[in-house]
Amino acid sequence: MKKQISLKVNNKEYQLEVPNRLLLVDLIRDELKLTGTHQACTFEGVCGACTVLLNGEAVKSCMMLAVQADGQDITTVEGLENNGELHPLQKSFNENHALQCGFCTSGILMNAVEFLNDNPDPSEKEIRHALIGNICRCTGYQNIVKAIKEASKQL
Amino acid sequence: MYPAPISEYYLPTTLEDAIRMYKDAEGEVTFMAGGMSLMQAIKSRLITPDCIIDLNRIQELKGISIDDNSITIGAMTRYKDVAAGRNHLLTYEALCDAAEHVGDRQVRNRGTVGGSLCWNYVSACTPVASLATGAELEILRAGNGNTEKLVIDDFLRGPMETALEEGDLLLSIKLPKSSAAAGSAYKKWGVVKDALPVIGVGIYVELNSTDKCCSARFAVGGLADGPQRSRNAEQVLMDGNISDSDCLQEALVAAANEIETVSDPWISAEYRSHLINSLGAEVLETSLNLARGRLA
Numbered sequence: 001m002k003k004q005i006s007l008k009v010n011n012k013e014y015q016l017e018v019p020n021r022l023l024l025v026d027l028i029r030d031e032l033k034l035t036g037t038h039q040a041c042t043f044e045g046v047c048g049a050c051t052v053l054l055n056g057e058a059v060k061s062c063m064m065l066a067v068q069a070d071g072q073d074i075t076t077v078e079g080l081e082n083n084g085e086l087h088p089l090q091k092s093f094n095e096n097h098a099l100q101c102g103f104c105t106s107g108i109l110m111n112a113v114e115f116l117n118d119n120p121d122p123s124e125k126e127i128r129h130a131l132i133g134n135i136c137r138c139t140g141y142q143n144i145v146k147a148i149k150e151a152s153k154q155l
Numbered sequence: 156m157y158p159a160p161i162s163e164y165y166l167p168t169t170l171e172d173a174i175r176m177y178k179d180a181e182g183e184v185t186f187m188a189g190g191m192s193l194m195q196a197i198k199s200r201l202i203t204p205d206c207i208i209d210l211n212r213i214q215e216l217k218g219i220s221i222d223d224n225s226i227t228i229g230a231m232t233r234y235k236d237v238a239a240g241r242n243h244l245l246t247y248e249a250l251c252d253a254a255e256h257v258g259d260r261q262v263r264n265r266g267t268v269g270g271s272l273c274w275n276y277v278s279a280c281t282p283v284a285s286l287a288t289g290a291e292l293e294i295l296r297a298g299n300g301n302t303e304k305l306v307i308d309d310f311l312r313g314p315m316e317t318a319l320e321e322g323d324l325l326l327s328i329k330l331p332k333s334s335a336a337a338g339s340a341y342k343k344w345g346v347v348k349d350a351l352p353v354i355g356v357g358i359y360v361e362l363n364s365t366d367k368c369c370s371a372r373f374a375v376g377g378l379a380d381g382p383q384r385s386r387n388a389e390q391v392l393m394d395g396n397i398s399d400s401d402c403l404q405e406a407l408v409a410a411a412n413e414i415e416t417v418s419d420p421w422i423s424a425e426y427r428s429h430l431i432n433s434l435g436a437e438v439l440e441t442s443l444n445l446a447r448g449r450l451a
Contacts, residue, residue, distance in 0.1 A: 003164055020161035020207070023198075043156040043198055045191070048261060057235075057264045063194045064265075067164045068209060111260060132349050133259025 005070040010079030027066035048134030051107035077106035098147035100138035188270030230269025249339035253284035283376030287357030297322030338445025354430035385410035
């Protein structure tokens with residue numbers, strides 16, 4: 001029913017015993033208290049609010065069991081800043097007013113970080129295509145797209 | 156939504172271990188690939204496995220390889236890698252077209268083509284694109300421990316059903332290297348961009364040097380009975396003159412007439428038939444052009 005796992009989250013090593021059925025998002029939020037990762041749709045995996053990096057790749061942490069992350073390297077939104085300095089993408093979201101309620105923001109940041117690694121100079125169309133897995137119910141996409149475009153010039 | 160208790164979870168690194176673990180496990184056992192569909196089923200408790208055997212760390216099931224005669228896609232190859240694999244997949248770009256627009260980036264990073272084939276959801280893209288390409292599937296049978304090859308037509312059964320039996324594992328998707336000038340394409344239409352398709356069409360054609368179609372496969376998905384081929388459309392393409400737009404139109408009409416569509420609260424049967432025709436036109440043109448570009 002339970003399994004001992006070790007994983008790295010935001011460069012910090014953790015060793016813990018988790019129930020097999022625990023979702024990765026619940027491990028991150030409830031056990032590690034990293035509540036920047038959000039949870040909204042809870043079932044279908046369509047909202048993208050729980051997006052984290054698993055070995056550098058954007059994945060939805062509600063679509064994985066915590067035990068599947070054994071031995072893996074996870075980055076959450078809390079891991080984006082560097083010595084108190086916000087990541088260029090975070091700065092760009094701030095400067096371009098790319099968040100209204102902010103609920104979707106962490107998931108979008110984590111998806112966009114990896115997207116910009118893959119595609120450092122994206123077109124608006126490519127950015128919009130990359131955002132399909134993240135829902136902003138304030139529908140503030142205009143500024144989100146703008147912020148990602150602006151950040152691509154900084155990175 | 157939260158999964159029911161799961162007694163055992165195993166993370167084998169070899170195929171051999173995975174099979175042994177399956178045999179030794181008790182209760183309801185399930186293999187897990189990318190988990191993009193399975194986790195939904197587990198969270199909604201449609202499936203309540205006692206034991207999960209996670210295939211994500213088995214390297215031998217991952218990646219695309221080419222030898223003199225064929226291309227092999229490991230069952231645990233992710234959509235992301237298939238989408239980026241045009242150079243390796245040669246004439247089978249329909250599979251790349253499909254993988255490129257499955258769900259979203261996060262799903263493509265994790266979801267696998269083998270998982271999609273085994274799940275065989277009615278409106279999934281991979282089964283349709285695979286049916287179009289005429290892929291051969293390599294299966295490890297749990298019963299006798301033998302490896303068996305099945306053509307995709309025999310593998311896919313009704314919605315969410317395949318030829319896999321208890322404990323069987325899909326190992327790879329094999330595609331013969333074509334000696335003819337061939338090309339393929341896939342396109343879907345959904346209510347929002349990259350959504351599950353209302354209709355998806357995949358076509359594979361082979362041409363001989365006189366711009367004659369010597370082989371064609373016309374597959375349609377998003378149907379109540381699962382992915383299907385239109386043999387009538389294929390016959391029209393092989394019998395007719397593909398340089399003539401009337402012949403292409405005849406093939407599309409044949410497909411729309413042959414394939415039975417049903418209405419749901421959102422999309423009527425008539426509109427589905429219209430989509431077979433209009434998507435089919437685009438996909439046919441793309442695949443013919445790709446094949447023509449390969450004529451020596």
